[in-house]
Amino acid sequence: MKQQEHLNDTQIEQYxxxxxxxxxxxxGNRPQIEAHLEDCASCxxxxxxxxxxxxxxxxxxxxxxxxxxxxPDPDCPDEDVLRNFAAGNNPANDAAKLLDHISRCDRCGxxxxxxxxxxxxxxxADDMAVLSGMKSSSPAWQKEVVExxxxxxxxxxxxxxxxxxxxxxxxxxxxxxxxxxxALAVWYQQRETPEKVERLLAQAYTQHRTxxxxxxxxxxxxxxxxxxxxxxxxxxxxxxxxxxxxxxRIQKDPENVEWLRVKAQSEMLQWHLDPAIESLTTVVQxxxxxxxxxxxxxxAYLQRAEQSNNRRDYEQSLxxxxxxxxxxxxxxxxxxxxxxxxxxxxxxxxxMADWTSLIKTERxxxxxxxxxxxxxxxxxx
Amino acid sequence: MKVxxxxxxxxxxxxxxxxxxxxxxxFVRRFQPLIARIVVxxxxxxxxxxxxxxxxxxxxxxxxxxxxxxxxxxxxxLQHENAFFAFLKVVASNVVQDHFRSSYSSKRGxxxxxxxxxxxxxxxxxxxxxxxxxxxxxxxxxxxxxxxxLRNEPNFARDQAIFWLYYEQGLTAKAIAELPGIGxxxxxxxxxxxxxxxxxxxxxxxxxxxxxxKPSNRASATGG
Numbered sequence: 224m225k226q227q228e229h230l231n232d233t234q235i236e237q238y239x240x241x242x243x244x245x246x247x248x249x250x251g252n253r254p255q256i257e258a259h260l261e262d263c264a265s266c267x268x269x270x271x272x273x274x275x276x277x278x279x280x281x282x283x284x285x286x287x288x289x290x291x292x293x294x295p296d297p298d299c300p301d302e303d304v305l306r307n308f309a310a311g312n313n314p315a316n317d318a319a320k321l322l323d324h325i326s327r328c329d330r331c332g333x334x335x336x337x338x339x340x341x342x343x344x345x346x347x348a349d350d351m352a353v354l355s356g357m358k359s360s361s362p363a364w365q366k367e368v369v370e371x372x373x374x375x376x377x378x379x380x381x382x383x384x385x386x387x388x389x390x391x392x393x394x395x396x397x398x399x400x401x402x403x404x405x406a407l408a409v410w411y412q413q414r415e416t417p418e419k420v421e422r423l424l425a426q427a428y429t430q431h432r433t434x435x436x437x438x439x440x441x442x443x444x445x446x447x448x449x450x451x452x453x454x455x456x457x458x459x460x461x462x463x464x465x466x467x468x469x470x471x472r473i474q475k476d477p478e479n480v481e482w483l484r485v486k487a488q489s490e491m492l493q494w495h496l497d498p499a500i501e502s503l504t505t506v507v508q509x510x511x512x513x514x515x516x517x518x519x520x521x522x523a524y525l526q527r528a529e530q531s532n533n534r535r536d537y538e539q540s541l542x543x544x545x546x547x548x549x550x551x552x553x554x555x556x557x558x559x560x561x562x563x564x565x566x567x568x569x570x571x572x573x574x575m576a577d578w579t580s581l582i583k584t585e586r587x588x589x590x591x592x593x594x595x596x597x598x599x600x601x602x603x604x
Numbered sequence: 605m606k607v608x609x610x611x612x613x614x615x616x617x618x619x620x621x622x623x624x625x626x627x628x629x630x631f632v633r634r635f636q637p638l639i640a641r642i643v644v645x646x647x648x649x650x651x652x653x654x655x656x657x658x659x660x661x662x663x664x665x666x667x668x669x670x671x672x673x674x675x676x677x678x679x680x681x682l683q684h685e686n687a688f689f690a691f692l693k694v695v696a697s698n699v700v701q702d703h704f705r706s707s708y709s710s711k712r713g714x715x716x717x718x719x720x721x722x723x724x725x726x727x728x729x730x731x732x733x734x735x736x737x738x739x740x741x742x743x744x745x746x747x748x749x750x751x752x753x754l755r756n757e758p759n760f761a762r763d764q765a766i767f768w769l770y771y772e773q774g775l776t777a778k779a780i781a782e783l784p785g786i787g788x789x790x791x792x793x794x795x796x797x798x799x800x801x802x803x804x805x806x807x808x809x810x811x812x813x814x815x816x817x818k819p820s821n822r823a824s825a826t827g828g
Contacts, residue, residue: 271797318786326764335769
């Protein structure tokens, strides 16, 4: 057989079946076919694909792996190890061991395949269409990124500690705050999300906690009794940044529930409680199914009750916390804040019950410690 | 020296130590396509990748790189040129996954709607009917018995892994070649597969995998 440019489908199929002890007309051509396969990547790939189909050892390779993966067996490596492995990293230098396991594991094999597909160079027409539609592919966007990275880099060296950095803001509020806010706003202008704002607000809360009430998703922070509330003379850079984003986005999308929520949270941090409660009441009516909104509203009432010692606001906050805890008794933020509300009414029995429950389930050591301290104080009375 | 000529390590050092905008420009120029590509393909696991979402997550990736005084970049230990590309792939993939998993769990946990999130895909399809699964298992065992006869050959463990990664796990030859510990080109992987496939076919057709009727071209069955 004269060596052809490529093998035709029949030859591919026949070769994929080769190995049979029965002589076939293809046997005589085998050396030429194998010589061709030695040189032709395309035909090699076709032959192997044909054999793979014939073996049918695996499932449908086009099916996507679902987001929630099965928990691994004790022998299975962590998903992060598999991801790094697919990318070509093996810091533990145990490639042989990993290969041996992954090649035979019904959980790790598909995970590895998923990541190798994600990391491959191949792009579908749809991928290319998405990429060409992305702003981040444009020189203008990339220029902004470069400017922001340069600004961030210059601020990092020489580097004052974060604590003194914030004091410098307080000493030169107007110029530095504006410059920093502008630089950050340029960088972040296309990536503001409500989730990002929530993180900023949580950081502002923890950095400079001015309320007894516990803020959703915020790490524990010590009450700052020296500075007082988030007043105009001192504002956290996190809060400033959050406000800048919210102001811009609310203008573009004033009815968006997520943005209204974070706007209200920002107002709560600044003790602007009437507008916060008004906004939250409106959005809760629109979306009563969203527990997070109800929780925010409950906390806003609690804060206003503390501010003005208003019993009705305490009761309103209690009613909302009860509603939340009825659906989710282990909601730690609601439990913490309800205990505070009971303390103020006062209903020490119920407050102590809530602190006791919270101490059993609270995972954050800071919050757990505060709960214990509050319980101890009540028990001493 | 032109920044475009710098190695990855040199470029990284220049970016982190000198704050040179030209260096950062080269950084973005060089690595932006990779980051964007990984983000788009990773999003596709969860939902159709809208350009706006992809842009957002590309930005998140940069934030992660520069966060906390460029901690991730400063910590990175560049062993070889490709290591940084691998590092960026993992960071970008992580960003996308964190985004969707936190939206996924917050949708369940806090009552907040993750309205834009679609979960796609179903369970990995395998032969779920018991007869098909049993047949598959028998075939796998038979093939493994054949492969085992090569146990004493050099590179047996690697070659066996290549075989199963391709035929059972569905990786491409290219993907296999790029894995740590393989040490072969794509052609090398394919040649290994072809040799082992021929060997297994002959072994199975010979009727036993107990080594007594070894295929005639055993010496060429494994590559070195």
